[in-house]
Amino acid sequence: MRPRLNLTSGRIDPERPSTLLRTLILSWSKDERSRRVTPRRVVSQLPIQLTGCMLAIALLMIVGLMGLILCQGLGTFWPQPLWELTTSDQGRYLGLVHRREPIPADDHAQGARAQRTLYRIGNRDVYETDFVWINDQHILTQSRPTEAVVVERLEWGPWYGFISDVKTPEGTVSGNREQVWAALLRQRPSARQRTRVIRRIERRIIGDLNDEVEQHRLAIRRLELRGRLDTPTEQRQLQRHQHAIKVLEQRYARIADSLGQQRAQDQAYRVVLTSIDGRQKELPISAIVRIHQPNRLSWCGRVAVYADRLREFVFDPPREANTEGGVAPAVFGTVLMTLLMSVAVVPLGVLGALCLHEYAKQGPLVSGVRIAVNNLAGVPSIVFGVFGLGFFCYLIGGTIDRFVFPERLPTPTFGGGSILWASLTLALMTVPVIIVATEEALAAVPNGLREASLACGASKFQTVWRVVLPAAIPGVLTGTILAMARGAGEVAPLMITGVVKLAPTMPLDHLWPFIHLERKFMHLGFHIYDVGYQSTNIEASKAMVYMTTLLLLGIVVCLNVTAMRIRGQWRQRFHSADV
Amino acid sequence: MTDQPRLTTGQTVTIRRPARPPAAAAGEPPETAIAIDALSVWYGKVLAINQVTMSIPERRVTALIGPSGCGKSTLIRCLNRLNDLIEGLRITGRILLHGQEIFDPLLDVIELRKRVGMVFQKSNPFPKSIYDNVAYGLRVNGEQRRVVLDRVVEDSLKRAALWDEVKDRLRTNALRLSGGQQQRLCIARAIAIEPEVLLLDEPCSALDPIATAKIEELLYVLKERYTIVIVTHNMQQAARVSDVTGFLLMGQLVEFDATEKLFTTPRDPRTEAYITGRFG
Incomplete structure (x- = not known):
């Protein structure tokens, strides 16, 4: 088991990459050294050991960095259970475990062993904070209610709680939570469809219209800049553009009208969310991005949620000042x-x-x-x-x-x-x-x-x-x-x-x-910098930073691998069978 | 020097390809293809070629022998002005290719190199296909017609005695050929543009005896069409393939004569010492 070193050239046999690591291990294992390695050999191998050390340090840095990013990033989208807690100070909370740590020493409570947990309780619009620290010894009861729902919304971040009513023009479903949940799930596809239609009108049709109006406005401005608007041809052109703008504006008014109707219709389908402490919030169904009951999810259901979140991250535009949605x-x-x-x-x-x-x-x-x-x-x-x-x-x-x-x-x-x-x-x-x-x-x-x-x-x-x-x-x-x-x-x-x-x-x-x-x-x-350092909700956006970093690294690797492939093809042309 | 060349004044620079006279009958003295007149070459302050005067006969193989560093390669590279690339090189004297001064500043050196092809010591095919290697000289001269290229490639490869070995794989990379094949490919590449003179700078020094024998046979055939100048370390080779041999020592042309004469009855004692292996 001696490392295969070519001592005359001081190089490690390139045919056997593992010898490098073995050299490293052998050089630091005590019995091996005392038994075989003479002082002279230690000196002669010192440069080789140094190269091994440097490689190990480099590897450690890469593996550590990648490991950190992968662990922190890839776990982000995995649906976690919602815990219902009651605490000794009469508090009731529903949230996800975000992070655990020992209570800092100056917190004179129960000695060094005491732990505290940071729960993400969501509902930023009613609680005004996303997170709460709870000392473990203050917790009286802890359970995982099966009907607890995670509602990812377009605004105000996630809602952790329950669904009490689903209101539609046809009637209101309330009372039994199972029935309400089923009704909400039934309404989701049509809500998504309405959102799509509205977004299409907003982005595509109105956007194109604005662009057209802008083109005509620029044409008029061009004519003005040329400075001679008195010739009949230019007068005619001017009038043509002005007329076109007028027509477009009329069309815009019609579209805006229909958009208003669509929106009003969409607003009629609503859902009432209840928090653990009984506070309520009503919002249109179309404002829901994703909804699931984490305590009830099967393994497949979790994978589906994970995949959907990942898809949104990679293929959708960001929401909520870049802290949610995609990149x-x-x-x-x-x-x-x-x-x-x-x-x-x-x-x-x-x-x-x-x-x-x-x-x-x-x-x-x-x-x-x-x-x-x-x-x-x-x-x-x-x-x-x-x-x-x-x-x-x-x-x-x-x-x-x-x-x-x-x-x-x-x-x-x-x-x-x-x-x-x-x-x-x-x-x-x-x-x-x-x-x-x-x-x-x-x-x-x-x-x-x-x-x-x-x-x-x-x-x-x-x-x-x-x-x-x-x-x-x-x-x-x-x-x-x-x-x-x-x-x-x-x-x-x-x-x-x-x-x-x-x-x-x-x-x-x-x-x-x-x-x-x-x-x-x-x-x-820049997204990493912006989300990591410029956002107000740093705790919530940390995961996004890791995922974005991972994605950036992935893109760099993809681009490089492509270039390396091309390089490999070119190199092959210069390889000769015998020279 | 029996047939002293007529030295022109270098006024005419248009490229003249003289109509080739029929091969000189045996015994008749051949015409001069290249006349070198008092050529001296300095690398900076070092004198590499010292007052060499010789005339290279048309459609014969002329061998240049001599110990390493005697200036053989420098001399042969003057003939197609490949030495121009070297900085600090200075040349005096004249070289006349079919009576035309090649150092004439008005002469198009690219035209000259088309007329004087060269094969190098280390075979240097381009990392392209066999076909593209042979067609390279034509393509850089603007020949695009497929038919012409096909014909010339086949013709050149046949004349370089390589056609039968590669005709089924003209599209494969030339670097996959063996050393001897690569060297013959380089010869095919050089003769594809129909030069008047073919320079070979130790073409067999990196080859085994069988490949060497093939190239030597090839030279024997090629000299019916081209004037060949070969630099070699190998005196047996010079004796075998050449009609005329020049012995260079320290940049000087010690002796220049018919091969038979030079190897059997050398006039100069230094030549005798060299060819009998007492130095060099």
Whole structure:
């Protein structure tokens, strides 16, 4: 069981990765050391042991971090039992166990052993707080009522309690809790349908209408800016636009009317919720996002709730100041921004590296440029953000606005933060990574290939384009992987170049020209910061932070694996059977 | 130097491909393909080639032998100006390819390299398919027509005696070929653009005897169409394949003569010492 070390080269046999760990274990196991390892060998193996230690530390950090995120994040959506408690001070509570801890020492109660528990009691609208600490020794009775219901609502967070009435235009169901529950479940599909219809009218139809009105308004403004409204053609155009707006406004009035009716109809279907201490709250059925009786759920039911919560998290927009709902816009923003950044940075970096390595005459100037590029990688990212804001947003974007979209001023189009400028800022930030990686790759292309190409009568450009660059592609992709990983995780420069807490519109939608690079966007990294540090209900949003982190890591891994796949395919082309 | 080349003034730079005269009859002195006149090459301050004058006969194999570092490779790389890439290189003297000065600043070096093909010591096929390797020279010259490419690829591979081995896998990566096949592929790539001269820089030094024998046979056939200059370490090889041999020592051309003569009755004692293996 001796570690297989190649002592002449001081390297650990690459064929047997496990030897590294074994070395580590053996080097610290006492009897092994006293029996076999002479002092001289200890000294000779010291560097190897050090490498093992460093690897172990790195592994520990990665495993620990991933473990923490996975444990804290993945458990979040699992439905937990609702506990009903009565306490010695006549309090009655219904809630989920959130966290347990020993009572701090200065709390002079029952010695060090005493525990207290943080219960999430929900019902923020009536209790004004989501959480309550209860000392374990104050609890008189504890039970899990089967009819207890978790109601996830559009507003005010979850409600933990019971359902007393279901009111519909056809009549009211009350009394027997089983019947009420069944009635509520019956009403849910139609309520969901009504919500869908209302949301469609609000988002799609009215949104499109607004967009159309805005187009006409801008057209009128354009005519005004041209300054000569007296010619008959322009008068006609003006009148046409004004007429169109009038027609659209009439249509809007009709739609708003029908929307009002739909809403009134929807409001007629209501549910009355009761808390454990008898307080009541009435709300429309359509305001319920999800409803379940956790103490009664079968294992399959729990999985279903878990899956539904996960689906909402990944595919739905956020609610309640980002602390509930999903992160879909942030996922989309992150991916789109990272891809845009890659599209911008790879050509830039590769061309720069080609110029530096293949064309430029090596000398002090080129060395200076190279040093400058490398140092650029050390500039704090926020500095890039400030540069991006000044250069891209204000200078370039402002100029575009002045000459291309003057009719929209003073509202900026490209003149403010946007996904385009954020991507370009990050591209600038990551360009050194690509340049360095590409230069390394170009240097590794055998000179024989260049000579062979030139000897075939190819020009320098043809040689670079057809032979050298393809051979350097794997290296370029390595650089791209590093750049994407850095770019996707970056937050500071984005905060001032286009990321917002809540973007009303996505950079991609059904309105022409479909991709709106001038829009602001949401980003998972910023979402973590915002939810974790800027929200008022930190205890409740902690789980969201872990889940968002997990998602961000997942996205980075996905992007990297894709790039690695491509790199693997390219590499295969350069493998030879026998050379 | 019996057939001193006519030195032109370098005024004409248009590429002239002379119509090829029929192969010289046996015994008749061959025409000069490349005339090297007082060529000296410096790498910075180091003199690599010292006043070399020689004339390389048309459609013959000319071998350059000599110990390592004697300037053989430098000399052969001057013939297609591949040395241009090296910084700090300085050349004096003249080289005339069919009477045309190749160091003429007005001459298009790319055109020159199309006329003077080269095969290197280490086989260096591009990491592309066999087909794309052979078609590379044509493609960079703008040839796109599939029919032409197909014909030239087949033709070149046949002439490089590789066709039968690879005709069923033209689309596979050239790097999967064996070392000897790769070197023959490089020859096929070089002759695909129909050069006038083919330069071979120790083409067999990394190959086993069987692959070497194949290449040598190939040279024997190829010299009917091309002027071949081969640099070699292996004196037996030079004796076997070449018609004319030059012996280089410390950048100087010690002796340049018909191979038979040079190997049997060398005029210079240094040549004799080298070919009998007393140094080098």
